[in-house]
Amino acid sequence: MDLSFNAEEIAFRDRMREFFTTEIPPAIRDQVQRGEHVSQEQMVTAQRILNAHGLAVPHWPVEWGGHDWTPVQLYIYQDEMQQACVPPPLGFNTNMVGPVIAQFGSEAQKKQFLAPTANLDIWWCQGFSEPGAGSDLASLRTTAIRDGDHYVVNGQKTWTTLAQYADWIFCLVRTDTKVKKQEGISFLLIDMKAPGVSVRPIQTIDGGIEVNEVWFDEVRVPAENLVGEENKGWDYAKFLLGNERTGIARVGVSKARIRRIKQLAALERVGDRAMIDEPHFRERVAAVEIELKALEMTQLRVVADEHKQERRGKPNPASSILKLKGSEIQQATTELLMDVVGPYILPYDDHEPGSNEPPVGPDYAAEAAPTYFNWRKISIYGGSNEIQRNIVAKAILGF
């Protein structure tokens, strides 16, 4: 047993660190570090730099730009990227639809989609959730009815993240209503510019526009945009959701946030001393750091486990722990940051276009409350924490 990185792993880490901190424009990384909104253009810029150096999709099959790295290398890549505040490649592209197309898609689909997906020439969004199908995803009701060479799609998706930027949407649609609900679902790729597709933004409590409703009204989709077999979409969806395993804890993100919290707490004064010198506050930060270190070790255990042959390619139910703890810790950092900012969490920036009003209070105050409000989503999306508990109860504890 040796829980430290070996010489090659350390060399790999240094190489990643060097790359992320020198090749990605500092302005973008600073913005991420400050917790500010990253524009569509900045995300595209960052992903294209990564892709140009073969670092956008290292976990994909080698044939399509992947590297056949070990799980430990993939972990280091992710951790260093997060700690360097590099905007990660768009997950809908690189972790979700890309691996599904690479695994189950036709040769024509692979040729058409994989390279532009890696390079973010195509921006994908995810059409899974519906108003009546959240945690109970298989209850989805959007229909796709075969009509000659096309499917005709009708229905509504919701919580569609960044649909306003999307060129394409990958959807779960119902192609058979007469069978068990999981068995009548197909995985369909739909051009967002197709007639009958409309997007309505949903404003979240932080004031941001991130999620949307996507409506399909008699949308005609070429049959060749079906991925894999008809009515096998649920299997592909499970593959997709099981694919995002170790990144879900976002340990590197929380490390970077704690660093920033400490830096800002050294600037804020409480009476005659810096906030960082308040024993109670320090202990609260230390308590989160301990949970984070434990989570990092848990994550490394999961990563090491993936080395083992019998685990390869199977979702590890232990990743539910990573989601549970990872979300709690990320949310805890948003509370700590608000506590550092103190009374200046109050002003709300309503993003009036063309406004030249200076921010009220310190420049780091503006994002504290919105991030707290926005990040409540983390324990809700990607299988809510209650669903994760159901998974552990069944798969690990045997209830």
Place this chain on the structure above:
Amino acid sequence: MDFDLSDEQRLLKDSVDRMILNRYGFEARKGYRAAPEGWSREIWAQFADIGLLGLPFTEAQGGFGGGPVDTAMVMEACGRALVVEPYFATVVACGALLRHAASEAQLEALVPGIAAGERVLAYAQIERQSRNSLNDVMTRAERDGDGWRITGDKSLVLHGDSADTLLVTARTAGEHRERHGIGLFLVQADAPGVTRRGYPTQDGMRAAEINLVNASGEALGDPAEALPVLEQANDEMLAALCAEAVGVMDAMHAMTVDYMKTRKQFGRAIGDNQALQHRAVDMYVSLEQARSMALYATMMASEPDALERQRAMHAAKVQIGRSGRHIGQEAVQLHGGIGVTMEYAVGHHFKRMTMIERGFGDTDSHLAALARLGGLIAA
């Protein structure tokens, strides 16, 4: 990075687990506790037979050359079964002190007896006023020819009543809480001037109050500068204690999940209720977080940078304390009435866990200490 055990470690783990499984059931443990010393000499001899008592000493010293990972495996097994023999006192605590402080000649004189199960040791460090400070020492040692004369009161000495030999901290110079001036001394428990009062502890083991009046002692290492050694050894004790705690927690969690699957109320297993399943899952998450931090502590136990090592131990002890309290309280609650009886194992695990949380620095003191050191992540 590699979390796998070596072949030797796997063999050791198998033999420990097998022995515990065969010999250390809940009823058997009651019998061992009823022996005059509060633990079983027969079990102790078996520990010696499978090489556990010489584990942390090098082969040249008469031991088996085990490291922190080996100790952690044994301690986790001890925790699972609530072993009451003086393994922690003799092999872990005094073993660490001897390895860091004793001369070759002293090791040669002591280790074979320890490894054979013929000599039990106890660490006499705590005093009435010291709480968890290693440098709060009022016991005095005065030079007497080649040796030393030790006078003072030592408290809460784990297995101090059955020990043959005591390792006693005493001040040879300096003021009450000064870091300088502390020594570590070897005192024979039957030496003139040593008076012991043994008593049972909350967790089913034994401890003693020990009074020393001009008791003859032999210095281990520098008689004025033992503190760094005490700190290094203390960190190794903490790592081992964390591993034991994981065993205790693991057992409580497993018992609780089993109980939830078999206990029927309202015509079905109580574990069919989602509300209760989720509580068992939260216990599991606490357990895995604790297991991770115990591994971290094991890995950091031999870290030469004292500050980094201490940060890790503070962090691990906090995690162990929090996870242990959560799992222990929930295990008792989910068992219902049977959980608060002496007749059933889970309450005994809960008691041991409660003592581990307060021993060697409680959760609050370790959290405060880590916070003072600036936490784990540099700003």
